[in-house]
Amino acid sequence: MSRCETWFEANVRRALGDDALRGAVATAATAKIAARAAAVAGVRDFEALRDLATGIKQHTVDHLDRYVTRFIERVEALGGKVHVVATPADANECIVRIARDNNLTLCAKVKSMTTEETGLAAALEAAGVRMVETDLGEFIVQIDHDRPSHIVTPIIHKNRKTIARAFARKLGVEYTEDPQALTTHARRYLRDVFRRCDLGISGVNFAVAETGAICICTNEGNGRLSTTRPRVHIALMGREKVVPRTADLAVFLKVLARSSTGQPITVYTSLIHGPRRPADPDGPEQLHVVILDGGRRRIESGEYRDVLRCIRCGACLNACPVYRRIGGHAYENVYPGPIGKLLAPLLNDPEHYADLPQASSLCGRCLEVCPVRIDIPDMLVRLRRDQVDRKTAPWGRRIAFRLASEMLSRPWSYQFGQKLARACSGLGADGDWIRSLPGPFSRLTRLRDLPRPAARPFRQVWQEEEAMPTERAGVRAQSDSVERTGISRRPCVDRAHEESDIDSRIGRSTESRPSPLPRVDPAVVRQTAPDDDLVSVFCARAGDLGLHVTQSSTDALARDVAALVHDVATGADAGAGKVVIEPSLVCRRELERSLAGSMEMLDPHAGDQVMFSAHVGVTGVYAAVAETGSLVCVSGPELWRGLSLIPPVHVAVVWQEQIVPDLIDLFTTCLPTGLPANLTLISGPSKTADIEGILITGVHGPGNVHVVVVRESRKDPRP
Amino acid sequence: MVDVALFVTCLTDTFAPRVGVAVVRVLRHFGCRVRFPVGQTCCGQPAYNNGFHREAAAMGRRMIDVFEGCDYVVTPSGSCASMVVHHTPHLLAGDRAYADRARQLAARTWEFGAFITDVLKIDLSSITADPAEPVTYHYGCHLRGLQSADQASRCVGELGGVVYRPLEQMDECCGFGGAFSSLFPNISNAMVSDKLDAIERTGASVVICNEAGCAMTVEGTARRRGMNVTFKHIAEVLAESLGLMDDVP
Numbered sequence: 001m002s003r004c005e006t007w008f009e010a011n012v013r014r015a016l017g018d019d020a021l022r023g024a025v026a027t028a029a030t031a032k033i034a035a036r037a038a039a040v041a042g043v044r045d046f047e048a049l050r051d052l053a054t055g056i057k058q059h060t061v062d063h064l065d066r067y068v069t070r071f072i073e074r075v076e077a078l079g080g081k082v083h084v085v086a087t088p089a090d091a092n093e094c095i096v097r098i099a100r101d102n103n104l105t106l107c108a109k110v111k112s113m114t115t116e117e118t119g120l121a122a123a124l125e126a127a128g129v130r131m132v133e134t135d136l137g138e139f140i141v142q143i144d145h146d147r148p149s150h151i152v153t154p155i156i157h158k159n160r161k162t163i164a165r166a167f168a169r170k171l172g173v174e175y176t177e178d179p180q181a182l183t184t185h186a187r188r189y190l191r192d193v194f195r196r197c198d199l200g201i202s203g204v205n206f207a208v209a210e211t212g213a214i215c216i217c218t219n220e221g222n223g224r225l226s227t228t229r230p231r232v233h234i235a236l237m238g239r240e241k242v243v244p245r246t247a248d249l250a251v252f253l254k255v256l257a258r259s260s261t262g263q264p265i266t267v268y269t270s271l272i273h274g275p276r277r278p279a280d281p282d283g284p285e286q287l288h289v290v291i292l293d294g295g296r297r298r299i300e301s302g303e304y305r306d307v308l309r310c311i312r313c314g315a316c317l318n319a320c321p322v323y324r325r326i327g328g329h330a331y332e333n334v335y336p337g338p339i340g341k342l343l344a345p346l347l348n349d350p351e352h353y354a355d356l357p358q359a360s361s362l363c364g365r366c367l368e369v370c371p372v373r374i375d376i377p378d379m380l381v382r383l384r385r386d387q388v389d390r391k392t393a394p395w396g397r398r399i400a401f402r403l404a405s406e407m408l409s410r411p412w413s414y415q416f417g418q419k420l421a422r423a424c425s426g427l428g429a430d431g432d433w434i435r436s437l438p439g440p441f442s443r444l445t446r447l448r449d450l451p452r453p454a455a456r457p458f459r460q461v462w463q464e465e466e467a468m469p470t471e472r473a474g475v476r477a478q479s480d481s482v483e484r485t486g487i488s489r490r491p492c493v494d495r496a497h498e499e500s501d502i503d504s505r506i507g508r509s510t511e512s513r514p515s516p517l518p519r520v521d522p523a524v525v526r527q528t529a530p531d532d533d534l535v536s537v538f539c540a541r542a543g544d545l546g547l548h549v550t551q552s553s554t555d556a557l558a559r560d561v562a563a564l565v566h567d568v569a570t571g572a573d574a575g576a577g578k579v580v581i582e583p584s585l586v587c588r589r590e591l592e593r594s595l596a597g598s599m600e601m602l603d604p605h606a607g608d609q610v611m612f613s614a615h616v617g618v619t620g621v622y623a624a625v626a627e628t629g630s631l632v633c634v635s636g637p638e639l640w641r642g643l644s645l646i647p648p649v650h651v652a653v654v655w656q657e658q659i660v661p662d663l664i665d666l667f668t669t670c671l672p673t674g675l676p677a678n679l680t681l682i683s684g685p686s687k688t689a690d691i692e693g694i695l696i697t698g699v700h701g702p703g704n705v706h707v708v709v710v711r712e713s714r715k716d717p718r719p
Numbered sequence: 720m721v722d723v724a725l726f727v728t729c730l731t732d733t734f735a736p737r738v739g740v741a742v743v744r745v746l747r748h749f750g751c752r753v754r755f756p757v758g759q760t761c762c763g764q765p766a767y768n769n770g771f772h773r774e775a776a777a778m779g780r781r782m783i784d785v786f787e788g789c790d791y792v793v794t795p796s797g798s799c800a801s802m803v804v805h806h807t808p809h810l811l812a813g814d815r816a817y818a819d820r821a822r823q824l825a826a827r828t829w830e831f832g833a834f835i836t837d838v839l840k841i842d843l844s845s846i847t848a849d850p851a852e853p854v855t856y857h858y859g860c861h862l863r864g865l866q867s868a869d870q871a872s873r874c875v876g877e878l879g880g881v882v883y884r885p886l887e888q889m890d891e892c893c894g895f896g897g898a899f900s901s902l903f904p905n906i907s908n909a910m911v912s913d914k915l916d917a918i919e920r921t922g923a924s925v926v927i928c929n930e931a932g933c934a935m936t937v938e939g940t941a942r943r944r945g946m947n948v949t950f951k952h953i954a955e956v957l958a959e960s961l962g963l964m965d966d967v968p
Binding site for chain 2: 009012013016022030321322325326358359360361362363364365367368381382383384385386387388389393397401402404405406408409410411414418421433443444446447448449450451452453454456457458459460461462465466468
């Protein structure tokens with residue numbers, strides 16, 4: 001080959017030579033796509049949810065200035081500080097300045113692709129701020145000086161051996177390949193960070209314009225700890241993260257985790273409304289939201305703006321046959337896989353990433369799984385067109401395609417081409433197949449045989465065929481009813497919504513199209529039926545998520561909870577016998593009486609560190625969601641965020657009237673008036689599958705969550 | 720009688736004329752009047768996919784002119800059908816003389832298998848499958864948006880007496896992808912190899928593959944590997960099962 005290998009081709013060659021990498025990525029990606037399919041099948045009308053998600057995001061992207069402005073106003077009204085920055089370097093500078101101004105030295109960081117985009121880690125280090133990645137996968141990446149290779153599961157490319165070596169080397173722990181033991185080492189190390197950190201940095205999954213909420217979805221609990229413990233919380237977001245209404249979250253939360261990991265919802269979903277209120281017992285004193293342009297405005301105004309609908313679920317990576325074989329590092333970009341093939345050239349220098357749009361078979365699997373229906377294959381073709389139009393595509397390719405197109409455009413030259421190909425192919429032919437071609441064509445036969453053009457192409461055979469009698473047998477089609485005009489096509493699998501309105505797809509992004517904000521119809525979104533027994537649905541779903549559910553009654557509640565606490569608090573090593581009870585819990589006095597003697601009751605007022613020494617936290621809830629099996633906890637006076645988060649066991653009491661049917665009900669009719677600084681949905685025990693996809697519970701948040709459901713009305717309402 | 724214009728596609732025309740014959744015979748067998756507009760060449764898909772949109776638009780216009788006035792356009796390739804149905808109307812959206820006609824052609828154009836099951840509504844279970852050996856089915860990616868893998872594989876699975884062994888990961892790309900397979904032969908080959916492994920695991924001796932491009936790639940690699948499997952288009956299988964191909968080896 002005369003041509004030099006490009007950087008991407010070199011990466012591909014290396015990746016394909018690494019059997020361990022291919023095996024690990026393919027196995028994990030296949031498992032995730034299967035999990036996605038199962039999760040999607042569990043939803044009544046997932047396609048309708050995808051349509052809604054697509055419509056809402058498209059509307060938002062089409063009116064981004066309006067929604068970003070509204071979001072900024074709301075955040076500031078809540079007491080947060082907003083910083084709008086143009087470039088990744090500006091974002092880093094802004095964050096470093098906040099750290100310096102507040103004398104912050106230790107940062108607990110949540111996984112965020114936007115911080116990867118800006119290269120924040122290096123900027124903080126240069127400024128003397130110690131930053132620790134707290135997501136298990138990102139932590140492993142950090143201590144092993146590696147890079148994430150997937151936007152959701154950053155160490156999809158690593159096996160437990162490499163992780164074990166990194167832990168032994170960097171943390172000085174005994175060598176072990178046991179994912180549970182490795183996770184425990186990380187937990188210990190990071191607990192110390194969470195105790196002492198004064199800065200938390202997170203990304204943002206969704207930013208709600210209507211309320212100024214930032215929504216963060218995590219599984220391990222590091223996201224909650226990093227936004228609860230430190231004095232200052234900085235959230236960095238791309239400006240396209242905005243959604244108009246809280247109700248929209250009901251749609252996006254339903255599609256995000258299902259598309260991403262096949263979970264019905266992430267374990268922790270936090271809505272953060274500004275910094276802590278004066279009466280809140282814990283939470284950051286300052287909230288800074290940094291809104292990054294970073295090339296997005298340029299995309300917004302052009303034909304690629306659909307790409308800004310992306311919610312970073314990673315489904316397209318998992319589905320992609322190319323990603324599965326070369327892994328994420330080969331793309332040399334923060335965003336690998338199909339979405340990265342768009343974002344890399346669009347956000348950066350398109351010439352540097354010229355190979356990426358070409359490295360696709362346009363198979364369309366990415367579109368098939370995208371929750372917001374981004375037509376990635378279509379955009380890859382447009383990027384290829386841009387290369388042709390800018391004349392940056394290799395000249396050989398341009399000449400070859402132009403010549404071929406000329407030849408194929410006329411029957412006489414087309415037939416001449418057929419004859420020429422047939423004649424030339426005689427050289428290396430072996431019957432109907434060609435085993436090797438000479439000279440520059442040899443690469444076509446390096447890996448496979450090529451078929452030989454037929455001696456008589458179809459158009460020659462046709463003349464004899466045409467002369468044959470039309471009906472050869474008596475079978476007749478039952479086709480009289482077939483419509484002869486109009487589209488009698490059955491609804492298409494994926495492009496149905498687009499085909500039904502083909503005009504809207506044409507030039508979608510070049511014309512300014514008024515895209516209305518779709519109404520979030522509770523009837524479409526809600527997964528429960530009106531006559532469902534909500535207590536039963538909640539108990540079943542919560543059980544599916546790994547919460548331990550028991551039922552009790554008003555009279556037996558204190559006794560039942562005491563017995564439960566007794567069971568779970570003894571026998572454990574650290575903090576055994578130490579319990580923290582939410583002061584406003586209905587049955588607190590009785591519970592304390594029952595536990596007195598056998599347990600040590602810690603007073604949450606005694607300071608933050610109490611949470612770290614306790615083994616069990618007992619709380620009430622603000623609400624519970626039947627459809628997802630989620631507990632909803634809010635911050636407020638006498639309501640500690642840490643209680644349901646820091647002790648390894650969380651016991652929650654739920655009353656039947658607190659159970660709402662669906663997320664849509666929580667977000668439309670049941671949100672507290674006067675938004676709490678923090679509202680968190682807890683949907684299972686803290687968990688991770690970062691190490692070889694093996695599920696480990698109790699990473700940073702509680703590994704055991706017990707729910708006591710009282711099938712009665714609450715007699716003694718909270719103060 | 721249903722009037723059908725055959726759009727044979729350049730690959731089938733050049734490399735697999737037997738498939739074209741099978742399509743004609745099966746359609747005639749089921750009572751269609753088939754004609755072959757001889758002015759046809761290429762739908763423009765290679766140019767389109769590689770970013771040569773001016774050239775692709777010119778070929779799209781030619782398609783429209785050539786196939787003007789037919790009730791149905793049937794093609795043995797899902798990929799070329801997808802070009803006509805999904806892409807040409809967008810390419811020509813701004814062309815006053817052709818935009819409407821492009822949409823009309825899109826509405827009339829069918830991939831062969833879908834035409835058999837959805838338009839002609841043929842009861843495939845009434846046809847006794849030949850071959851009697853186990854068969855498997857390769858789903859061409861560009862059928863996406865026309866027929867799902869489940870819908871498309873019905874053509875095979877519902878044949879009377881067929882021994883059908885579905886492929887694992889049926890809807891995963893075989894690695895062809897047009898210019899992709901020559902620009903990135905190593906990635907393509909990794910994909911083809913996995914596809915062949917999956918074919919081997921089914922134990923099928925016949926692979927039904929309705930895309931000439933996929934077939935060239937997968938069969939060509941199978942031959943290099945020395946695998947003993949035959950590749951056939953569903954039209955060939957139907958025609959053979961109906962005893963229509965005895966004179967065409």
